[in-house]
Amino acid sequence: MLFSTAGIEVAIWVPPLVAxxxxxxxxxxxxxxAFLLLPFQISFLGYTNPSVSATNQLFNIVATPGGVYRYWKEGRMVWPLAWTVVLGTLPGVFIGAFIRVTYLPDPAAFKLFASAVLLYIGLRMVKSLVSPPAQKNGTTAGAPGIRHADTHCTITDVRFSLSRIGYTYAGERYEVSFRGIALLSFIVGIVGGVYGIGGGAIIAPFLVTFFGLPVHAIAGACLLGTFMTSIAGVAFYQALAPFYPGMSVAPDWLLGILFGLGGLAGMYFGARCQKHVPARAIKWMLAGVILFTAGKYAADFFLS
Incomplete structure (x- = not known):
């Protein structure tokens, strides 16, 4: 099947299955x-136009509600954290989209940028797993401090102020700086706007490694943040398109929706199964995939 905006031809069942x-x-x-879907589109499908970032964010819009709904239904959504991520990320998304179209339209330069982003994320995750920082209760952020049975717990006693966000999960109290989360979200929004990932792939590792929050309790907030910022990102790319008539900027709607439908089902079942998977295994899985993708991008750039 031909996708005219993307300028590629692929069987209609491939996008939803991969997603x-x-x-x-x-x-x-x-x-x-989305951070893995973008390399698939660039390297395997040959979709290298700037609109690939917008198409990637369209995938997020269609796909993330499945995961968000499941985490909310199971009582594992920290709403103050989610809305702080959303409000902090939104301004950065607009800046990132402008940078992508204006300064990084060349596929080679974009691959180098993407490699650097993913390499940093992956190394941060590996560092937290190999040398996890100590927490106040004597457990460690990278170790399986949450027992397997505790992953069935819900989030309780959520508190919010302009200085702190706090909640209780699996018998432990967690508190983080509101300003710190907001600033991180803004920076992540810029990078996510360039890369077309909504920012979840960047902010989730930071919340786990730098702020010491449990992965089972932040997943829902990160996905909601990705959903909201991706809406803004797609709208902005679409608005920019008329100003760049000689460049493919707006998303490929059909391709993005096909990816999104597969992602919708994948996220729902992934969120449903998450509580049965140890946090440490999830982190190693993410770190390995991120570093592999970063290495491939770097190799593509230096060998081209």
């Missing part, structure tokens, strides 16, 4: 899977 497989695993870590 389902990716999203099933990545949604367990609060990540939509």
């Amino acid at each position: 389902f497989c990716i999203s099933f695993f990545t949604s367990m870590g609060g990540v939509s899977g």
